[in-house]
Amino acid sequence: MMTQHTKEEAILQVSNVALTYDRPILRDINFCIRNIVRPGFSQGQVVTLIGRSGIGKTQLFKILSGLQQPTSGQVTIHDNQPVKAGDMGVIFQNYYLFEWRTVHQSLLLAAKKNKALAGKEKQTIDEYAEQFHLTEHLGLYPNQLSGGQRQRVSIMQQLLKGSNFILLDEPFSGLDVCMLDKAVELLLQVSLSDDLKTLIIVSHDIETSVAISDTVFILGTEPGMAGATIKKEIDLIDRDLAWQKGIKQEKRFLETIEEIKGYL
Ligand SMILES: Nc1ncnc2c1ncn2[C@@H]1O[C@H](COP(=O)(O)OP(=O)(O)OP(=O)(O)O)[C@@H](O)[C@H]1O
Numbered sequence: 001m002m003t004q005h006t007k008e009e010a011i012l013q014v015s016n017v018a019l020t021y022d023r024p025i026l027r028d029i030n031f032c033i034r035n036i037v038r039p040g041f042s043q044g045q046v047v048t049l050i051g052r053s054g055i056g057k058t059q060l061f062k063i064l065s066g067l068q069q070p071t072s073g074q075v076t077i078h079d080n081q082p083v084k085a086g087d088m089g090v091i092f093q094n095y096y097l098f099e100w101r102t103v104h105q106s107l108l109l110a111a112k113k114n115k116a117l118a119g120k121e122k123q124t125i126d127e128y129a130e131q132f133h134l135t136e137h138l139g140l141y142p143n144q145l146s147g148g149q150r151q152r153v154s155i156m157q158q159l160l161k162g163s164n165f166i167l168l169d170e171p172f173s174g175l176d177v178c179m180l181d182k183a184v185e186l187l188l189q190v191s192l193s194d195d196l197k198t199l200i201i202v203s204h205d206i207e208t209s210v211a212i213s214d215t216v217f218i219l220g221t222e223p224g225m226a227g228a229t230i231k232k233e234i235d236l237i238d239r240d241l242a243w244q245k246g247i248k249q250e251k252r253f254l255e256t257i258e259e260i261k262g263y264l
């Protein structure tokens with residue numbers, strides 16, 4: 001039986017986005033992310049963008065985050081405002097951190113950007129650090145951290161800034177099995193923290209990203225057309241594949257994975 005929910009207002013709308021360099025990279029990109037409301041739950045959105053290497057995922061990622069202007073078309077968030085740089089928390093693949101600042105200094109800087117935290121920045125950092133198993137690492141510099149710790153600091157930094165949108169480019173690459181489970185748990189925890197929280201994940205790891213998503217968009221090319229577009233949207237809630245632990249072992253999950261691979 002399908003989990004009870006409603007899809008309400010649009011929280012991110014991509015309209016006719018195209019990107020051309022010396023040749024078309026992206027064309028006719030249209031999609032919408034709606035606020036999913038589940039009675040009795042605070043549940044955000046988790047959206048995955050899948051596509052072959054070199055297809056244009058990172059370019060679309062930059063356009064969605066407002067860090068790059070498309071050649072035409074637009075991306076709008078709340079109240080039809082065009083997205084601008086800084087509106088979204090962006091987590092790049094390499095977990096860029098300020099190498100010359102301690103973890104705590106970086107986190108404090110992020111927290112100070114969030115007006116909602118005024119006066120309780122340090123307390124909030126301590127709470128998050130506990131949750132993210134970073135309490136003992138607050139005084140360290142980034143080069144004294146492991147890859148997984150860097151990733152958690154990076155996610156925490158974006159959370160403290162308070163943005164409802166968090167974009168992650170290849171968040172699962174380079175993690176061992178144990179860290180992978182931790183990263184997944186952490187992302188789910190983030191998506192459950194507020195019903196407007198929206199995670200947009202760009203990933204090669206189809207199984208892991210689909211297992212935590214409610215919607216999948218497949219970016220690919222079509223015969224006779226230059227540039228990539230959204231070839232398919234898969235609503236995982238409709239298929240009863242969203243919000244369920246242990247879904248990776250289910251036959252219908254594996255069938256959906258095979259179907260996605262067929263579009264790549
Ligand atoms: N500044 C640029 N000028 C011209 N072409 C570019 C530029 N930046 C990226 N491209 C091209 O855009 C295409 C899409 O690149 P993008 O990095 O978005 O791929 P991707 O889907 O993220 O790949 P991967 O999975 O390997 O990260 C590539 O063919 C790349 O050569």
Ligand SMILES: [Mg+2]
Nearest residue numbers: 057058059169
């Ligand atoms: Mg990329």
